[in-house]
Amino acid sequence: MKNLTADVVVIGGGSTGAGVVRDVAMRGFRAVLVERADLGQGTTGRFHGLLHSGGRYVVSDPESATECAEENAILKRVQADAIENTGGLFVTTPYDSEEYADGYVEACRATGVPVEEISVAEAIRREPRLHPETKRAFAVEDGTIDGWKLVWGAARSAQAYGATILTYHRVTEIAHGDGQVQAVVAHDERTGNDVRIECAFVLNCGGAWAGKIAQMAECHGVDVVPGAGIMVAMNHRLSQSVINRCVYPADGDILVPAHPVCIIGTTDQRVDSPDDIAIPRDQVQQMLDSGEAMIPGFRHARAIHAWAGARPLVRDSRVSADDTRHMKRGMNVIDHLERDGVKGLLTIAGGKLTTYRLMAERIVDQMCEQMGEQRPCRTAEEAVPGSESGKMYTLSRRLAEVEKKTPGSQQIICECELVTRAKLEQAMNGLQEFSLDDVRRQVRLGMGSCQGGFCASRAAGIAHETGHADTTKANELLRKFMENRWIGLWPILYGAQVRQCALDNWIYEGTLDIEHLPGEEDSVAEEEVVVR
Structure with a gap:
């Protein structure tokens, strides 16, 4: 078993966890974030992309409305990109x-x-x-707001301050004794190895999974x-x-x-x-x-x-208990020392992606208070990497970047999202062992009108050509990617979309015979949410 040492372990790689590890690292603590899949693969990557003004909650949840209005202005400064x-x-x-x-x-x-x-x-x-x-x-x-860009911006900021980000590491144990958290044990889903991270504090940012994570420290009844x-x-x-x-x-x-x-x-x-x-x-x-x-x-x-x-x-x-529409959207920090007698464990739940930075500030403030430390939060003042200019994203940005280059020098791999070969290779080089869905979350590959119909095979070919995947692996990358795209197509097969799906099917089943390409056995789609 591999052993690491940290002051703080953050569990959960959504917006809240990424914000928390950034805040922790910026306050000078040694931090490790552990996430069971890719960053932003849970709730953060499955929302409508709205940066709330607060207007939605002015009647139903006034406190959340105020928080959203204040954080809206802050995020436009520090995560403009x-x-x-x-x-x-x-x-x-x-x-x-x-x-x-x-x-x-x-x-x-x-x-x-x-x-x-x-x-x-x-x-x-x-x-x-x-x-x-x-x-x-x-x-x-x-x-x-681009949820994945937000999460990766916060994560890279944390890494710049010395934090370690462990994706595809599923927590299997929160070790504790004498009423004190001692370590977190996680299983590397890709290598099969385990890692034990000795620590003094654990911040549970598991979102909808937070209750299950708290149970690993024998803290029951976290009703998320x-x-x-x-x-x-x-x-x-x-x-x-x-x-x-x-x-x-x-x-x-x-x-x-x-x-x-x-x-x-x-x-x-x-x-x-x-x-x-x-x-x-x-x-x-x-x-x-x-x-x-x-x-x-x-x-x-x-x-x-x-x-x-x-x-x-x-x-x-x-x-x-079934009326989730009328439950409050505000954040809630649970102190497990006060509640369960376990020192060194806090859980946060609720909140909005718009208020993720504030959620991080609140839980890290409470951690510092418990530790007897006075380290102020600076996340509202310092921009994340890539947002230093303060320029916000525009729809025309990618087209402008392509047009600035010499004509013909920028090969377009995904026409819908204007993903160039250079951006695709940059994303692949920045990841270790990856799936095409990991790449998708970096550059939006296959998220436009054809849902990967034309760009997926190109991306798999580039992964092979650049040495990131052998033939068998490239076939499997392609197969899994298309399986995952199809999960979101079954519920909307009507009208013009049927014709688009028929075209994609002719390409991948009729021409490439994707189901019979040499690849790893028992291909399983990576998507965490199952569509019935």
């Missing part, structure tokens, strides 16, 4: 009562959320596809409720700004422009396991109907992918 400053609109559609809108501005001002009521004519000028019978419109400071939501990506941007229905938070009331596509979401239902979430076809239809209410003709666009994620909600005694 991961954010597109689209702005947002809250609109009262012809199908919505104006009662909620009547008190909306006052609620925003009470919570510190910047807002301006604009005329319907101005709203339609900004967003010509809006329903022409829209009744009222409010402009807010929503944006969109997985609130599952589905999202559907459409094949192009039907709006240039975030559009929200001006109603009490409900299903399918947010439309988010994300890179070259847009995302409609989301539902909210309790599930037993965050690893097993269904995407029922009736919920897909519900999302499409909701999009139609905001953007007439929404259904005529092509749905290209459906997925689900699980919010890590803290059990709220004021509402039913």
